[in-house]
Structure formats: C-alpha cells, structure tokens
Amino acid sequence: MKKILLLGCGNMGGALLKAWAANTDHLFTVADPAEPELPKNVAQVRSVDELGEDMFDYLVVALKPQLIDRVLPDYLPHLAADGTISSIAAGYSAAKLAAHAPGRSVIRIMPNLPAVIGKGVSGLYAHGSVTETASREIEQLALCSGEIVWVDNEDMLDRLTAVAGSGPGYVFEMLRAYVEAAEALGFDEKDAKTLVLGTVQGALELALGSDRSLEDLRNNVTSKGGTTAAGLAALNGTGEFSDLIRDTLQAAYQRAVELR
Numbered sequence: 001m002k003k004i005l006l007l008g009c010g011n012m013g014g015a016l017l018k019a020w021a022a023n024t025d026h027l028f029t030v031a032d033p034a035e036p037e038l039p040k041n042v043a044q045v046r047s048v049d050e051l052g053e054d055m056f057d058y059l060v061v062a063l064k065p066q067l068i069d070r071v072l073p074d075y076l077p078h079l080a081a082d083g084t085i086s087s088i089a090a091g092y093s094a095a096k097l098a099a100h101a102p103g104r105s106v107i108r109i110m111p112n113l114p115a116v117i118g119k120g121v122s123g124l125y126a127h128g129s130v131t132e133t134a135s136r137e138i139e140q141l142a143l144c145s146g147e148i149v150w151v152d153n154e155d156m157l158d159r160l161t162a163v164a165g166s167g168p169g170y171v172f173e174m175l176r177a178y179v180e181a182a183e184a185l186g187f188d189e190k191d192a193k194t195l196v197l198g199t200v201q202g203a204l205e206l207a208l209g210s211d212r213s214l215e216d217l218r219n220n221v222t223s224k225g226g227t228t229a230a231g232l233a234a235l236n237g238t239g240e241f242s243d244l245i246r247d248t249l250q251a252a253y254q255r256a257v258e259l260r
C-alpha cells in the first residue's frame with residue numbers, strides 16, 4: 001500500500017482516481033482547489049499548506065500542462081526521498097518534469113479518453129533510473145483503466161499520442177460520417193445510429209475475439225461482385241482511404257512534435 005498525491009482532479013484525473021481507488025489498496029490524497037466528487041476514503045487538500053508534514057510515495061500530476069510550472073514546485077517537498085513523479089499531462093516532457101526535481105525518477109502515463117470507462121489504451125514511458133517497483137506500481141494503476149503499451153523513448157510517446165491519444169476523435173468523426181451516409185440512404189437519425197454503432201461494435205468484438213488477420217476478416221465478408229466489394233471499391237479502391245488514415249496520424253504526430 002503506497003501513499004499517492006494526485007495533483008489536479010478534473011475530468012481525466014478524477015476518472016482515473018475512481019478506477020485506482022476501486023481497484024487498488026493505495027491511500028490517495030487529492031490536491032485541487034475545486035470541489036471534485038471523490039471516491040470514499042480519498043482525502044482532499046485545497047492548498048499545499050493543508051498537507052502539513054504529510055509525505056507521499058508518488059506524486060501524480062493531472063494538471064493542465066500550462067499550470068505545471070507554477071503548481072508542481074510547491075508540492076515537491078511532500079514527495080519522499082525515494083518517491084516517483086508520474087504525470088498524465090499531454091505535451092509536458094519527462095525531462096521538464098525531472099528538471100523540477102533533479103535526481104527523481106519520472107514515469108509519464110498517456111491515457112486516452114475511453115480510460116474514463118476502463119477501456120482506454122495508455123502509453124507508459126519511464127525516464128531516468130526508475131525502480132522495478134515504481135514501474136510495476138504505476139503499470140498497475142494504468143492497467144485499472146484498460147490496456148497499456150510501454151515505449152522506450154519520448155518520441156514514441158508522441159507517436160502513440162497520434163495513434164491512441166487522438167484516436168477517439170478520429171473514430172467519432174468516422175462514425176459521424178457513417179451515420180450521415182446512412183441517413184442519406186433513407187434512415188432516420190435514430191435508426192441510422194443503431195445500424196452504424198451496432199455494426200461497428202459487432203465487427204470490433206468479432207475482430208477482438210478472432211485469431212484471424214484483419215485482412216482475412218475483411219475478405220471473409222466480401223464476395224466477388226457483391227455489395228461489400230462494391231462498397232470497398234468506392235472506399236479504398238486505389239488506396240485513398242489508407243492514404244488518408246496515414247496522413248491523419250502523420251499530421252497528429254507532427255503537431256505533437258511542434259508542441260514539444
């Protein structure tokens with residue numbers, strides 16, 4: 001059981017805390033001036049003065065990136081000598097975090113939106129000499145909100161952000177266009193949504209539960225000269241859909257590089 005101070009408990013920090021408090025036996029304290037809804041047994045302070053002499057094994061940063069330089073230094077004296085800083089902030093590097101606390105180990109967690117329902121995919125990156133125990137304990141926290149992928153440099157974390165961090169946005173846009181197209185074929189909005197979301201969920205669950213490749217699964221529903229073949233020829237006949245998806249991920253990655 002470890003003592004964990006969560007710095008900032010907004011949309012993402014609050015959702016992760018809910019999963020962490022329900023699935024681990026760590027002792028959590030939240031530092032946030034707002035009035036977040038907290039799980040049972042989670043303490044809250046509204047300013048650093050309220051912490052008294054309290055010390056923590058982990059300090060998890062869940063602030064907006066632009067607040068970190070101002071707020072983090074106040075709380076660092078409450079991190080134990082062998083404690084670890086972890087951060088879920090997008091676009092705030094581990095090197096910048098480590099610069100606030102020379103000699104401390106840093107682990108970045110990059111969750112994506114479905115983490116709020118325990119179905120996220122989080123990237124993990126350990127900076128500096130992170131102990132086995134700290135890696136394992138932060139990994140256990142990240143696993144409370146879904147799948148994890150470790151990367152061994154920060155550039156890969158930016159690439160992961162372009163794939164998974166921004167991914168829900170691409171998926172929502174694809175679903176929106178798919179529903180709009182179903183409406184154009186004559187369905188009202190409610191039926192179009194039922195058809196599209198049900199189709200996507202069913203296909204996704206089939207893919208998740210199957211050992212077959214995605215190409216194989218696609219070919220299996222595509223008979224020569226049939227309706228699916230006609231649709232696929234319009235969607236990606238000369239590779240335009242593949243190019244679009246590649247450009248989408250590249251653009252997001254380039255933006256992450258610019259924001260470093």
Ligand SMILES: NC(=O)c1ccc[n+]([C@@H]2O[C@H](COP(=O)([O-])OP(=O)(O)OC[C@H]3O[C@@H](n4cnc5c(N)ncnc54)[C@H](OP(=O)(O)O)[C@@H]3O)[C@@H](O)[C@H]2O)c1
Binds near residue numbers: 032062063111112
């Ligand atoms: N949301 C996502 O999908 C997502 C995904 C990946 C990573 N992230 C990262 O998660 C971090 C938090 O994002 P979020 O969406 O949860 O933001 P958020 O809802 O604005 O949460 C930030 C929290 O920090 C609080 N805060 C402000 N000043 C503070 C201070 N001096 N001391 C302690 N707490 C303070 C805010 O309170 P007030 O509301 O009163 O200002 C708020 O409750 C960001 O760095 C973001 O990059 C978010």
